[in-house]
Amino acid sequence: MKYVKNRQKEIVELLNQTEKVLISDLSEQFNVSEMTLRRDLEALAQKGVIKRIRGGAVKVNQGSFELPFEIRYDKNHDVKDRISEIAANMIKDGETVVIDTGTTALAVAEKLKERNNLTIVTSSLRVAWLLADCPNINLIVTGGVVRNGERSLIGELTEDVYDVFFPDTFICGVGGVDITSGFTDFNLDDARVKKKAIQASQRTIVVADNSKIGKTAFAKIAHLEEVDTLITNKIANTDVINQLKKNDLTVVLA
Amino acid sequence: MKYVKNRQKEIVELLNQTEKVLISDLSEQFNVSEMTLRRDLEALAQKGVIKRIRGGAVKVNQGSFELPFEIRYDKNHDVKDRISEIAANMIKDGETVVIDTGTTALAVAEKLKERNNLTIVTSSLRVAWLLADCPNINLIVTGGVVRNGERSLIGELTEDVYDVFFPDTFICGVGGVDITSGFTDFNLDDARVKKKAIQASQRTIVVADNSKIGKTAFAKIAHLEEVDTLITNKIANTDVINQLKKNDLTVVLA
């Protein structure tokens, strides 16, 4: 079961480099039958990650398109683990914390599961589901329209929550961090929610692994100055990191 | 897996009559090893349904206390299936439907999964989770505080949603239906939300299996006249049903 996901993840990554993969090649590479690969490709095509062609698959990644949550989830898992550990340690007992959508923010939520006396606000159904039965956490879900796949809550209902809530810390996930474009996200609606959460919160901590550094996604979330801390990992492009540090942004490398 | 839940359910029901059960007795009765029963009792004690004592367990059910969701879920499953089927058939494509918390309402959500062009509003995380990836359903989650175990959303945030939303139909779950006390629920906060949903909705359909008929739970939801239709099953107490029918309430027997 673990292998299935790993293999499918690798197929996607392979496709990002080679434009096209053949079932016959993959079969040799992974040492599994062609039928299995066919099933893998079918599953991925179903999610819209790849496009099936006769004998293999081609990439469909046109434009700023985000991979499905499940695929992203175990990508860079060890990195996210380190980043989220640091983020979790910056949260003190008794705080009111907003936990954002996205895989890295979900990892932070996992670290906070056993903590006491926390009030957690989230617009991610996944975070809500994860923390729903923690008796020691006061969990609040923002309302909103459920965005398919991502399971994030968006829209007016979500945004309006930040007119009445003023949390201590916002754990924010992003699609890209760049010197000129600032913090961006793949989805406009999600970006709007993040923007309001930043404005309402005392401090904002962005968690983003190195794959996001230097990238620009579709929708603007905030300028660099609006965020307090960026937690990323060491492999991130040092040039960009150094420039980010000049912009009144505390950068922590996991 | 199905047997585990059934056995645990039966243990709880047994405990409601006898105050106390012994592992040695249960082992004989269910024809399973004592170790298995020990595991069952541990699981139930974990959820707070029973209290573990040396050699067995005693009931903890003081007052009007509701069993945990998981235990209730497969109780009367076939009945809920019939009731929810009827409820689902009363929903027309294009409607805006509120789906409540509780096991029977969740069963209705399951029936609506494949339907098209529905807007579904829910204050149940379980319903939200179930429908989250249905591309043909426009899913809206009310905000609110997550109630432990039940995974329902409660509080001001939840209630206020019904100041701005005016749905066509409200599929409502209840804790009890009675001639004099009307519709009641075990939880005050849930009851408040239900009350507001009834007021905001064009019509309210209560789904409740026979175990609820003639019962009164803790918190008042609504008078009989405020609800349009009650869907229950045939085994329900006929006297009560007949009286209910006199109160301008359409009763449908599954």
Added chain:
DNA sequence: ATCGTTTAAACATGAAATATGTTAAAAACC
């Protein structure tokens, strides 16, 4: 303290669910 009972932990077994492989017929491509 001491005896019998109950529990907890570790490992073994069994059954159900899931993933993978194989085969043969159908469909698609050239």
Added chain:
DNA sequence: GGTTTTTAACATATTTCATGTTTAAACGAT
């Protein structure tokens, strides 16, 4: 038309989960 790929159905393997067994430790009562 002949080759390759796909689909579907079934067979096999793997994994997971519930259950059982055993043993040592913990507990309660005397």
